[in-house]
Amino acid sequence: MTVAPIKIPDIGGAEGAEVVEVLVAPGDAIEVEQSLIVVESDKASMEIPAPQAGVVAELRVAVGDSVSEGDVILLLEGVPESTASDDTAGGEDAPSPAPVDHLQSDATATNAGSNEEQTATTHTQTSTPDTMNEVTSIDVVIPDLGSDEGADLVELLVAVGAKVEEGDSLVLLESDKASMEVPSPATGILTAWLTDTGTTVTEGTVIARLEVSGTTEASSTQQRDATAAHGTVSQSRGGR
Numbered sequence: 267m268t269v270a271p272i273k274i275p276d277i278g279g280a281e282g283a284e285v286v287e288v289l290v291a292p293g294d295a296i297e298v299e300q301s302l303i304v305v306e307s308d309k310a311s312m313e314i315p316a317p318q319a320g321v322v323a324e325l326r327v328a329v330g331d332s333v334s335e336g337d338v339i340l341l342l343e344g345v346p347e348s349t350a351s352d353d354t355a356g357g358e359d360a361p362s363p364a365p366v367d368h369l370q371s372d373a374t375a376t377n378a379g380s381n382e383e384q385t386a387t388t389h390t391q392t393s394t395p396d397t398m399n400e401v402t403s404i405d406v407v408i409p410d411l412g413s414d415e416g417a418d419l420v421e422l423l424v425a426v427g428a429k430v431e432e433g434d435s436l437v438l439l440e441s442d443k444a445s446m447e448v449p450s451p452a453t454g455i456l457t458a459w460l461t462d463t464g465t466t467v468t469e470g471t472v473i474a475r476l477e478v479s480g481t482t483e484a485s486s487t488q489q490r491d492a493t494a495a496h497g498t499v500s501q502s503r504g505g506r
Contacts, residue, residue, distance in 0.1 A: 283332070284333075459474050
């Protein structure tokens with residue numbers, strides 16, 4: 267028994283075929299006709315089979331290498347001396363590679379693309395949990411009241427620590443024209459009241475602080491919504 271080099275056989279005149287997949291590793295026991303590598307040329311993809319059985323002693327190629335007829339793929343252990351001598355001398359009797367039709371080639375390319383996409387997706391999901399779980403505090407401000415005179419804050423409708431949905435009423439205001447409810451600009455947890463009942467508030471007055479969760483982009487958008495004039499307030503009854 268000795269070590270014999272396994273070479274690239276006649277691959278139809280293709281020069282510079284690229285190794286796209288290595289199917290064995292050092293120490294693997296292989297059988298006759300077992301596929302060793304997959305190469306791809308501008309004409310087709312093909313698998314290079316083993317001309318005899320043995321154990322892979324050393325790989326001489328890697329994915330991305332360019333190979334041609336006669337290049338050594340690997341060294342095979344446990345080969346009878348006569349066979350090893352024949353292979354070293356020329357390897358003319360090595361079996362021709364099994365061509366893979368275009369349908370299988372396309373399927374291989376599609377599967378490779380899918381694997382790359384899945385890897386990229388996994389990497390993205392792995393690298394962004396801190397961003398997705400970011401907690402941001404935003405200020406809740408009084409929106410446009412339709413008057414410069416302001417309004418009296420007569421009731422706090424939510425307790426500190428309560429969860430509110432976007433649009434939920436937070437406070438009740440009273441002006442000389444109407445009673446109004448101020449809605450929450452975002453979904454989150456009310457962490458603090460920054461004013462109290464009996465206070466006169468005007469457009470832009472900060473009345474509370476809201477803790478929201480989400481991406482940086484979403485939190486920035488909610489902050490802008492909270493600090494801007496948030497639409498119109500809800501009127502609960504007409505003028506007194």
